[in-house]
Amino acid sequence: MSNTTNKMTTSKINAGNFFEDFHLNQVIHHATPRTIAEGEMALYIALTGARQVLHSADTVAQSLGYNARPVDDLLAFHIAFGKTVPDISVNAVANLGYADVRFLQPVHIGDTLSTTSTVIGLKQNSNGKSGVVYVRSVSINQLQQSVLSWVRWVMVHKNNLDAPAPETVVPNLPSHVPAEELSVPNFLDARKFNTAVTGGQYLWNDYAIGERINHPAGMTISDTDHTLATKLYQNNARLHFDDLMMKKTAFGRRLMYGGHIISLCRALSNDGLENALCIVAINGGTHCNPSFGDDTIYTWTEVLDKWDVPNRSDVGALRLRMVGVKNMPADALESTQITTDGKQTYHPNVVLDLDYTVLMPRKPN
């Protein structure tokens, strides 16, 4: 075979978008729709150790009004999110945060998700070399129903430093998804929920605002674990996969996909939150520090708020703060913050600070 073919090297590679490629109100249709079925669900359990009953057993799901166990909320989220990577964050310096994440419809076995994003904000940095892009992404199923909607913002490099700065538009983002806007399936009926299926005796009424739960379990995660998960999610951000490239960076090795940390913490937090049926919103979140292969992840939860769900006496909403900690048991970490030279920053072992909302059955009146 020829060995001089590189004379004709061409570029059919999509380099992704740089800061100057984004425009306000631009709509981006992301590639690679994905069908999520029983294989993905089993792998998700193997990768996270998830034990949330709604996603584990058809019998439980059916007792709550579902036809079958729905796809885990976070599995669907990571797959939907992964679609945005090649267009939104492949040239990102940093993922700055997300907000207003809404779980609008259950994802059923066999559903196919497609994701579209709209640019809702732009702000060039004062250095002129990069800027912040705000996008709202929506993932729909094969019936064109919106199943997920979220905002995230990322700092993206400029490729052409001479490109003019766009008009600065910073969207107003809600601090949280209010109870009256949570999507609770009409068919869901938790009136006959039996806590024996979870082994957890505490229901919505038993949780108090300000309460902190130190979840005892810890999970050591290898590079293989987190890359298997990230490939399952079809998130192809190189920094998770290419150890050779990453060895040349300050990190020195592959980074764990932050979304998988959310999944691990959610799985670990099952002990003490057994009856948190499903996630209905992520109000905001920060990946405070990176995680790497062989880190051991722990988590604690703080109850931030609790709400009635309009027109429902069977379930209530709990707004929770889930803190992920690496290489240190959750109860050993008093505060997520440290003060160095008068400045507050995250404790170096804190890897996640997530504000999210779950549905939980209430005690019968």
Added chain:
Amino acid sequence: MSNTTNKMTTSKINAGNFFEDFHLNQVIHHATPRTIAEGEMALYIALTGARQVLHSADTVAQSLGYNARPVDDLLAFHIAFGKTVPDISVNAVANLGYADVRFLQPVHIGDTLSTTSTVIGLKQNSNGKSGVVYVRSVSINQLQQSVLSWVRWVMVHKNNLDAPAPETVVPNLPSHVPAEELSVPNFLDARKFNTAVTGGQYLWNDYAIGERINHPAGMTISDTDHTLATKLYQNNARLHFDDLMMKKTAFGRRLMYGGHIISLCRALSNDGLENALCIVAINGGTHCNPSFGDDTIYTWTEVLDKWDVPNRSDVGALRLRMVGVKNMPADALESTQITTDGKQTYHPNVVLDLDYTVLMPRKPN
């Protein structure tokens, strides 16, 4: 966000049962029913290398009277077993053994298993600090059919050393499940079984009591392999997952779930036992020594006994001893026992000594 929330730290964590929490005839309904489907089955093959044809191919299963390939016996067992961990063995010092494990019904794709245990024996240790708890566990499917039943006994710590010792009750356990009590599906018909599908020419008639088969294959298992498996089984015993915690123990690292060793040995023993269709009983077993990530597992089989199955001319039962060996080929281990200072113990490389029963087609008369 607040960083002083731990003033309100509460305990919603279920600490599991200590020795004094168990009572004779106590019935415990275990949490987290689980639907087992095609995802779990594919993962099981990837994690073990299993090639048993009944679980590999619908065509073979159908030729034997099944509607489709049933769930691997051991996959079902590990999932059913995992349910008991939070209530029975989370505070265990040691898993001492199991007996009278019966595979009562095939597990079909999509079946949901729930497990219940009954305390059938209690014996406080003479030191007053722990005791042995015997439980019979039964796992049922969504049709309320019993699919698995087994006895195990574990040594459990006391939490309150002042709690009075219970009356000692030690159950009579059978040495093995007798042939006339094996559950053989009525629909199973092996009269037309074709050994070409397994590549193994030996049938029930060809095995002799006392015969030993050294299976040549070895398999190196990483921490990721065994933790993926154990998470798939939703067995949340911390000592398999939390390397940070385990580093402080005498083991110095995570322990491999012993049940997964059974699966690996069963998969490795396919060479020489190709026509062992399915497991109908585990008569007893011991995890002789711990296994860790990066161990290489080998196995040999001894034929302990062979039985006619009542009213069946197409299949017979073989009672087998499966010995798991680590880091040493099976044929290099002459005996499972060593004698040190006049005392017999297991050879330090022996990790499993299991007595189980399989069904195998017979030669046509």
Added chain:
Amino acid sequence: MSNTTNKMTTSKINAGNFFEDFHLNQVIHHATPRTIAEGEMALYIALTGARQVLHSADTVAQSLGYNARPVDDLLAFHIAFGKTVPDISVNAVANLGYADVRFLQPVHIGDTLSTTSTVIGLKQNSNGKSGVVYVRSVSINQLQQSVLSWVRWVMVHKNNLDAPAPETVVPNLPSHVPAEELSVPNFLDARKFNTAVTGGQYLWNDYAIGERINHPAGMTISDTDHTLATKLYQNNARLHFDDLMMKKTAFGRRLMYGGHIISLCRALSNDGLENALCIVAINGGTHCNPSFGDDTIYTWTEVLDKWDVPNRSDVGALRLRMVGVKNMPADALESTQITTDGKQTYHPNVVLDLDYTVLMPRKPN
């Protein structure tokens, strides 16, 4: 239990075939048919990061005329191929190559594949200690339809050095599968193919013969990754699994299954070949150097040829050369060959040189 059972050690182990066991026109029915379902498909994505849309989303597959997403071509190939290992290559010195690999029918979810091989060539080596065996293997589904056909040749040890040499027969193998013999499903209709689902704007018309595409992505693969894949494929060649045995060889450790390298390169080559719908042939291939756990794999593609497909205006065929490179970005490797002492050999970082053919939608006239 007895510890002297090895006195009765028997050999029920099938040692596989040695060179003298093969005969021209011999037909070998391989064991362990396998049903491929959604679990295998999800695992394949997790193990490779595959994003080819036809295999990712039912909606895309349906828009092209399929009932649902078909099984990935290479997943089916590896499973079909794995069946031949115990009979053909378990005593092989080397896998020398394959040719004339034809993908004859889509593999649908739930299909069961069985593989049969016919010996089509034999050539004893001049040293008298080994020989080359050529086999054509065909894999059929449960409807007895041929879904895959391929030729491979392996060098196999003789066990009995006194066995006479067979008559030398070396089959004529085609350099490639010609366009008019490619199997394109009648139901496939790419006239309405929408490149938005892949994110790749280039269609068949846009590729030029001689063009080289350096795919940017790299993927680091652990021993766990590749052994999980190889176990999923039920390929039980010991050198992939038994680290203890391999430590005694010149390699010093487990070898990665070469077929999995093909899959990784195919997945990595999605960037720049987004619209390559499916593989219809592998014309030839060489595993140029071994790969091991922790290698990082990169790939580049050269367009070897492009053909009309008879009677089709919607799709064309591209003949591609896919070169796998380890531990060195694709664009850093100018040539696959190096010259040492006047002799050309593969560059030591080149692990794969594969010649294959894909279908790609054409621009509407």
